[in-house]
Each structure stands twice: as C-alpha cells, then as structure tokens.
C-alpha cells in the first residue's frame with residue numbers, strides 16, 4: 001500500500017510524523033517501541049504477511065494523533081509519549097531470525113514501557129512474547145484475541161500458543177478471547193481445556209461485553225504478578241472488516257469491539273507487549289480496510305499507554 005496523499009493542514013498533525021529510529025542508544029528510553037516481525041513462511045494459508053508491518057506504517061499518516069483521554073480531556077499522543085520504531089527483523093521465520101527477534105524485543109523491553117510487534121503471521125507471537133517475558137516466563141501471562149486456539153503441532157501460524165506452553169508458559173495464565181465456532185477442531189479445544197486455558201467464546205463477549213471479559217482476562221493472566229503479552233490476531237474480527245486475514249470468519253468482532261479491547265489492555269501496566277498478526281496486506285481489497293484497522297489498533301494501544309499516566 002502506498003502512502004496516502006493527504007492535503008496538508010498545519011492544524012491537523014498526523015501520526016505519520018512520528019520519529020523513526022533504527023536503534024536506541026544504550027542510555028535512551030521510550031514509552032512505546034514499535035518493531036516489525038514479518039513472519040510468513042510457515043503459514044497454513046498462503047499469505048504475504050511479511051509485507052504488513054510496512055503497510056501499517058504507511059497507513060498511520062491517515063490519522064490524527066488526538067484522542068479523548070481516560071479522564072475525558074484531550075490527549076495528543078506524540079506529546080504524551082515518546083514513540084520509537086525499531087524497524088523490521090530480518091527473516092524471522094528462520095531459527096536464527098527468531099532468536100534475533102527474541103533478543104531484540106528483550107532489549108527493547110528494558111527501555112520501553114510497552115512494545116507493539118507488527119506481524120507477520122501468528123508465528124510472530126512466539127518471539128514477541130518470549131522477548132518481552134525475558135527471565136519472567138515462570139510468572140508470565142498471555143491473552144489472545146483470536147478465533148483459533150493456535151495449539152497445533154509443529155511450527156506455523158497455528159501453533160504459537162502450544163510453543164509458548166512448551167517453552168514454559170503456564171496454561172492457567174492463558175486466556176483466549178473470541179474463540180469462534182467452526183474454526184477449531186474438538187481435539188484442540190480439548191487440548192486447551194487440558195492445559196487449563198481459559199476460553200472466552202465469541203458469544204460470551206457478545207453477552208458479557210468486552211470491558212468485562214478484558215478485566216477477567218487481565219486478572220487471570222496477571223495472577224502470578226508477571227508480565228502479560230497480548231496477541232491480537234486480527235482474524236478474530238468479522239470478515240467484512242478484516243478481509244485481508246486468510247482465516248477471518250463472518251460473525252467475528254466488530255472494529256469497535258477490538259479497538260476498545262486494545263485500548264483497555266494497553267491501559268494496564270502489567271501488559272508489557274502486544275502483537276498484531278495475520279494480516280496479508282496484499283489481499284486487502286477493496287479499500288485497505290484491514291490495514292486501516294491495524295493502524296488504528298496501534299494508535300489505540302498508544303492511547304491506552306498514555307491513559308496510564
């Protein structure tokens with residue numbers, strides 16, 4: 001996607017003016033660090049999700065960095081936050097690239113209050129979470145917004161939750177929000193139950209409301225006092241608003257449900273990292289709506305961080 005041509009209005013600064021730096025100097029810190037983890041090679045569905053981090057960056061200039069803050073007052077994101085962009089990891093599907101991604105995210109986690117990892121397919125969740133957890137894996141938690149359990153065998157976009165459990169993450173601190181009917185086999189639902197994973201079905205969210213289920217998820221994922229990673233697989237959204245996600249289904253979350261969820265999780269200081277995954281920017285017909293949603297998710301995550309202070 002090319003950068004949109006937008007008429008210039010000096011009274012309407014856009015978020016595309018955010019600074020972009022390849023690395024942070026040793027003594028530098030930031031509030032929000034963005035990093036691209038463009039995984040795609042092991043995806044079950046054909047995808048070019050490696051094009052997505054740059055497409056999201058290109059879409060950010062569409063939007064103003066002004067939001068209503070948690071207290072109702074105006075909030076200007078780039079005045080409230082120092083935001084840095086650490087660029088993209090090279091070949092993160094290769095074992096050496098994944099190790100580099102883990103190390104890079106771990107380094108960013110020591111200097112930034114919150115990390116946003118732009119996938120890539122859902123395989124990006126593994127290095128994003130492991131890097132952010134660092135040595136706190138034993139007390140860490142995970143919240144997924146995803147139609148799928150992602151507990152498959154092997155290494156793919158369908159296996160990140162299983163891989164994190166095998167790395168040492170306790171299933172009792174994993175919460176899966178938005179699990180959909182007709183999107184998972186009974187074997188993987190049974191596997192989730194055996195691991196002690198909390199499943200919040202898409203229908204439960206409709207009944208209980210997003211704010212209530214996010215509050216419950218934060219309390220379960222944060223129960224041991226460790227860092228929480230949030231995986232936002234955009235295929236949890238209704239297919240009409242996420243056509244660029246190969247596995248999105250009709251009946252998924254609305255844009256407002258997912259945007260409000262992103263803001264709510266980012267408000268919580270226990271959340272150290274968030275990833276956005278599963279969008280193939282090259283299939284985003286008719287109007288780039290999935291990438292626009294992803295750009296707004298980045299902005300709502302930033303706004304949630306700004307709400308903390």
Ligand SMILES: N=CN[C@@H](CCC(=O)O)C(=O)O
Nearest residue numbers: 044045122148157158233247
């Ligand atoms: N995170 C996505 N998981 C899906 C992927 C399906 C696909 O790529 O088609 C799953 O495991 O079913």
